[in-house]
Amino acid sequence: MTAASPPSPTVASRASRWAFARAPTIVFAAALVVLPLVLPNAYYFDVAIRIAINATLVIALNLLIGYTGQISLGHAAFFGLGAYGSAILVGEFNWPPGAALVASATLVGALAFVVGRAILRLEGQYLAMATLGLGVIASIALSNEVALTGGPDGMSVPDFSLLGLRVVGEKAWYWAFAATLVAAIVLAGNLVDSPAGRALRALHGSETAARAVGVDASAFKIRVFTLSATVAAVMGSLYAHYEGFVTPGLAGFSKSVELVTMVVVGGMASIWGSVLGAALFSLAPELLARFEGYETIAFGVILVATMIFLPRGIAPSLAARLRRKDS
């Protein structure tokens, strides 16, 4: 067999490849900068903010589910615990919001690490059950610890401020969440393309092969689970300050399922798919409100149609279709 030597990439092609690889992120960031000019009022800013929060959460969850192939049906627990961490530390103990955010994220990260060590040895439906249980326990705890959390009624959260700078109002928060989302896109993109990301993806493809070349499977699963949970906690903290109010529903099962649905419909192992999935499902309640009473049915139809016609999720399926047309 004659072996064709691999084409040696030139410096110019590397630079253009960098620009090509970064182009979508740059265009997206530019769009986020321009967007406030066309958003007519605070309601639309609020919708944009919810999309950005969900998109960031879904990117982090996709690292676990789509890239590494590990399911989590309790991810909202980390979001909710982050939110309550900030609410309690700032509201009850007068901590500075920045310190409360870091402390909550660290605690939730530590919790995820400890829990992950125990449950990430499980596979498939057992891991799904274990994470589901974790989510249920978290939301029950938040409902029942009335003295600390205000119980099912929830609790209010003071404004966010960092270094004397107060973040108040939809416009200010828009910039904060837009910046967070762009950072998440860049960092997740870097990770996926790095040796660590390759190891995570390889675990999804063949754990046997990955371990044979030295990938410590359980360590990597625990790390990506912890990372994903920590991001969720940070977003929870920020959300708590933005919304000014937290309820146990934030950590609930339906929120967890919503996040997983966004991953699956948007696209497994796809960062842009995560953004798309988050946008679709954050907008859906607004769009489907016209169908009054039938929105759940419409929701279900969309979900089933996606699973049948675009089983890899919207973004990867469309990308593959475009590539086929090119060649």
Added chain:
Amino acid sequence: MLRVENLTKSFGGVAAVSQVSFDVAEGAIHAVIGPNGAGKTTLFNLITGVYAPDCGSIRLRGEEVAGLAPESLARRGVSRTFQNPQVSMNLSAIENVTLGAHLRLNSSLLAGMARWRGLAARDRAAREEAAELLAFVGCGAYVGAEARAMPYGALKRLEIARALAAEPKLLFLDEPAAGLNHTETDEIGGLIGELGRRGVTIVLVEHDMKLVMNVSEHIVVLDYGKKLAEGTPDEVRRNPEVIAAYLGAEHEEA
């Protein structure tokens, strides 16, 4: 380099490998042969950490490694391929091979996210090496391919390239010629010989007698989980017990 002593593994009362002992000399090409079900793959899986032995010892350069996980063995310079190719189909061919260099690259999640200085450059170098390895094993045509687009024979070679990317001291090849045609088998044989000349210690399990007799310097024969004989290809070929248990049977089949 490797000393296996009294290695035993049973599955529900069936002794798949029983009291097997042999030595692997540094820099030589060894083969483990035997009829189907003789325990060859189980022996491989014991040595490479897929199963833990019931008893017996496996010493790698004097260190007891029996029962260590595959990733721990990889860290000690042990690499392997699989009878049925274990390839991550969600990765490209190059990425699968580059994965072999995992232990030599910075695999911290934070470093990856921040794309620390030097990380991207080293990763690119590893990818270029991977492309060269793919060409070396005769898969140059698949340098730009997705793994799932590759035929079976190419996947078997890809596994060898991935194992080599780890720069192993000790390489286990589990039926590298299984499912390959004559030409491909000859090419794999040439490849194994070339690796041996480069100083890689190789242990292979193989059914193709021509390949085994051509490339190996030392052969261990298993039958019903027990070691039947060992020696040079000529000694094994002349051993009456081996002929009776294995080569004879092989002859009848043919």
